[in-house]
Amino acid sequence: MEPAVRVQDVVTRFGAQVVHDGVGFTVPRGEVVALIGGSGSGKSVLLREIIGLLRPTSGRIELLGTSVWDCGVDELNALRRRFGMLFQDGALFSSLTVAQNVAVPFREHTTLAADVITPLVSSKIALVGLPPDAGAKTPAQLSGGMRKRAALARALALEPEILFLDEPTSGLDPVGAREFQRLLRVLADGLGLTVLAVTHDLDLLTSIVDRAVVLAAGKVIAEGPVDRVRAVDHPWLRSYFARSM
Amino acid sequence: MQTTAVAIHCQVEDATTVIRLTGTWRLRNLPDVIAALGGFTLPRAGEVVLDGGGLESIDTAAAFVLLERLAKLGCAAAAPATRHFSDKHARLVDLVRQRMCTPTALGSLHRGVLYRIGAASVALLGELRRAVSFMGLVTIELLRMLRRPALFRARETAAQFETVCIDAIPIVILVNFLIGIVVAYVLGMEAQRYGASLFVADGIALAMCRELSPILCSVLVAGRSGAAFTAEIGTMKVEEEVDAIATLGLSPVQVLVIPRLLALGLALPLLVLAGDIAGVAGGMLVGAAKLGIAPNVFLDRVHAALELRHFLVGPGKAPVFAMFIAMIACRLGLEVKGDARSVGRNTTSTVVQCIVWVFVLDAAFAVVFQRLDI
Numbered sequence: 001m002e003p004a005v006r007v008q009d010v011v012t013r014f015g016a017q018v019v020h021d022g023v024g025f026t027v028p029r030g031e032v033v034a035l036i037g038g039s040g041s042g043k044s045v046l047l048r049e050i051i052g053l054l055r056p057t058s059g060r061i062e063l064l065g066t067s068v069w070d071c072g073v074d075e076l077n078a079l080r081r082r083f084g085m086l087f088q089d090g091a092l093f094s095s096l097t098v099a100q101n102v103a104v105p106f107r108e109h110t111t112l113a114a115d116v117i118t119p120l121v122s123s124k125i126a127l128v129g130l131p132p133d134a135g136a137k138t139p140a141q142l143s144g145g146m147r148k149r150a151a152l153a154r155a156l157a158l159e160p161e162i163l164f165l166d167e168p169t170s171g172l173d174p175v176g177a178r179e180f181q182r183l184l185r186v187l188a189d190g191l192g193l194t195v196l197a198v199t200h201d202l203d204l205l206t207s208i209v210d211r212a213v214v215l216a217a218g219k220v221i222a223e224g225p226v227d228r229v230r231a232v233d234h235p236w237l238r239s240y241f242a243r244s245m
Numbered sequence: 246m247q248t249t250a251v252a253i254h255c256q257v258e259d260a261t262t263v264i265r266l267t268g269t270w271r272l273r274n275l276p277d278v279i280a281a282l283g284g285f286t287l288p289r290a291g292e293v294v295l296d297g298g299g300l301e302s303i304d305t306a307a308a309f310v311l312l313e314r315l316a317k318l319g320c321a322a323a324a325p326a327t328r329h330f331s332d333k334h335a336r337l338v339d340l341v342r343q344r345m346c347t348p349t350a351l352g353s354l355h356r357g358v359l360y361r362i363g364a365a366s367v368a369l370l371g372e373l374r375r376a377v378s379f380m381g382l383v384t385i386e387l388l389r390m391l392r393r394p395a396l397f398r399a400r401e402t403a404a405q406f407e408t409v410c411i412d413a414i415p416i417v418i419l420v421n422f423l424i425g426i427v428v429a430y431v432l433g434m435e436a437q438r439y440g441a442s443l444f445v446a447d448g449i450a451l452a453m454c455r456e457l458s459p460i461l462c463s464v465l466v467a468g469r470s471g472a473a474f475t476a477e478i479g480t481m482k483v484e485e486e487v488d489a490i491a492t493l494g495l496s497p498v499q500v501l502v503i504p505r506l507l508a509l510g511l512a513l514p515l516l517v518l519a520g521d522i523a524g525v526a527g528g529m530l531v532g533a534a535k536l537g538i539a540p541n542v543f544l545d546r547v548h549a550a551l552e553l554r555h556f557l558v559g560p561g562k563a564p565v566f567a568m569f570i571a572m573i574a575c576r577l578g579l580e581v582k583g584d585a586r587s588v589g590r591n592t593t594s595t596v597v598q599c600i601v602w603v604f605v606l607d608a609a610f611a612v613v614f615q616r617l618d619i
Contacts, residue, residue, distance in 0.1 A: 047390075094584035112275060123309040126344040140583035159272045159304040190340035191305065192333050 002065040004162050004194035005031045010059030012045060019045055020056070021218035021243040027211075030159075032188050034205050038236060039217035043198045044166060046215065050196070051085055051164055052076050064161060081109055083162040084155030088170060090147040092139040098150045099125065099135035105157040106125040124153040129183055149183070156187070163188070165197040169204050177201070181208050202240070220242060251277045253285050261292040264315075264325070267299030270307035271485040278307050282314045289528035293320050295338070308341040317319055360367050379576040383506065386498040401504040409470045410512030414519055416483060419519035421458055425527025428452055433536045442536040444527065455522030459559045460607055462516045463566040465598035466509065471574040474505055478578025479588040487579065497579065499583040513567035514560035520561060522598030554619050562610050570599045571608065571612075 005027035012020040020041040027033045037043045048054040050061055052068045065080050092101045100122050106117045125135050140146055148168065155163060166201045169177035174214065185208040188195050199205065201238040205212060205226055205230060212229045214222040222232040230241050268379040270278055273280035293315070297303070309550070315325060327335055356364070390396045429449050435441045479500055488497050490497050525547060538546075577591040577598075 094586045099463075110272065110275070116275070116279060119313060120306055120309060123305065123313075123345050125343070127305060127341070129344070140587075156305075159306060186340065190336045192337070 006062040008060040010056045013057045025213045025223050029194050031210045033211045034209040035198045035213050043213045043215050085164045086155045086159035088166045090151035102153045128153045144171045160193045169201045202213045251281045252283050259293050263294045263295045269301040270303040272306040287318045293325040295325045295327045296329050303334050308338050331573040398504050402508050405504050405508035409508050417516045417525040421523040422527040425524035429528035429531035446543045447550035449528030451549040451552040454521045455558045458517050458520030459562050461605040462520050467570050471595045471599045472592050473571045474574035475578040475592045479581035482581045502575040509567040509571040510564045514563040517563045566603050569602045571596050
């Protein structure tokens with residue numbers, strides 16, 4: 001089976017600034033992979049390119065065997081239904097309740113009747129471990145951790161095959177972050193998801209991640225299981241892992 | 246990906262009921278799943294076993310619908326044992342039933358008519374209360390500033406004055422000039438029939454200076470600067486900058502509100518004067534081009550008709566309008582909470598409230614001035 005994500009020779013330039021200088025890696029299906037790198041290493045930019053929001057200067061990006069930047073709009077939108085994206089602060093629609101937010105993908109992309117959608121929505125809300133009364137609240141009434149869970153419920157609504165996460169634990173306290181990590185791992189295993197997380201959270205890396213891809217100076221400097229990445233001799237990686245040694 | 250037909254069969258083995266699932270149980274053919282489950286009943290009470298041997302694939306939506314249906318048939322979601330499921334499917338089904346035990350409140354933001362009338366009334370009262378209390382707060386801070394002039398933020402006030410007044414002059418002149426032309430034209434056509442076209446000058450001078458210029462300038466300022474105040478302060482509120490100001494030991498009212506209030510209070514009378522001139526100039530143009538009134542004759546008429554009191558009415562009303570606009574705009578900016586939508590809603594509300602208040606105040610002024618013979 002083709003890998004979930006394949007990035008080949010991606011070059012990104014903003015004017016004279018080179019962000020990616022030939023980046024390439026693959027994410028096999030069913031794995032939880034972290035994309036790490038220092039601030040400004042272009043990991044969020046790369047994520048935006050992978051999910052089809054920003055066109056790289058050159059290079060090829062494949063999701064589930066389809067080239068993101070060579071396919072048409074309809075094909076891209078069909079592809080988008082097969083992955084979910086969790087934005088950094090959730091990006092929930094502030095004019096809707098949590099339940100209505102989760103219902104949006106069902107309303108837009110399925111032909112299910114309202115009385116089928118309603119229980120499905122509540123099952124999604126329960127699935128991400130939100131308390132029963134959360135569905136009726138607006139995003140502004142939720143804490144950061146609950147907002148992330150609600151956004152996760154929306155991202156998982158259409159039973160995606162890949163889940164993209166942008167800094168999944170940022171803005172959460174250590175306890176909340178650890179709970180969220182555990183939830184991600186349980187969901188990834190239970191639902192057979194492929195997960196690609198952009199992060200700089202070392203705790204996340206050592207707890208739930210199978211493989212890591214390390215981005216520095218516009219290149220992939222290491223790729224592989226976390227322990228192998230840890231052993232790579234590179235100044236940035238040395239100082240990154242230093243505090244956990 | 247292929248979709249194979251969904252089917253559910255039931256057979257009794259010994260004392261247990263075995264439910265055999267076959268086909269693709271996924272969100273995309275959920276209607277088939279629901280149809281298959283619709284006619285399904287449990288033949289008898291007792292132990293239930295789910296057999297996933299013939300299952301192509303299953304996702305959470307289908308698993309949830311299945312377990313929910315079984316629950317309705319009297320078989321608790323946790324109860325059915327599973328067999329012949331692939332590891333992956335078994336984990337998924339387990340996950341779904343662990344989590345689905347808690348029913349979720351759904352809620353909607355949609356309310357009945359009566360509720361909304363009530364909520365609107367309460368909101369209106371709250372709005373009035375907050376407006377009065379904000380006015381009090383600003384007054385206290387203003388008095389504090391008078392006692393300690395060091396609190397006055399000259400640079401911020403000047404910067405606000407520039408955006409509110411200087412930058413607005415072109416549009417104020419344009420709008421008033423055009424209205425001057427329009428009014429002179431309409432007035433002139435009528436007056437000409439009575440051979441009284443010269444009095445267009447009187448009409449233009451009085452109308453522009455007493456009513457049109459103050460109103461037009463206020464509406465422009467409400468739309469331009471009022472909206473900007475609310476959006477600026479509101480965004481700062483969302484970004485917690487207002488809290489940062491308070492944490493630094495400064496008063497948000499001193500830093501954000503008073504400079505805007507003073508700048509607008511000074512700017513609006515000046516804009517009204519600019520509007521007066523532009524409006525009369527517009528009338529003069531029509532007079533010269535269409536009604537045969539030479540510009541110097543037109544200006545003589547304006548001098549004769551426009552007593553000082555008429556002229557002072559506009560700049561006299563303007564600071565009051567300005568105070569209302571600045572107060573409403575700054576208050577609604579500080580009342581923004583939480584999210585981006587709140588900024589938009591309050592900005593809209595600012596423009597509407599400011600414009601309505603300008604007209605209400607203008608009507609009040611008209612009555613008072615008429616009584617006082619001004």
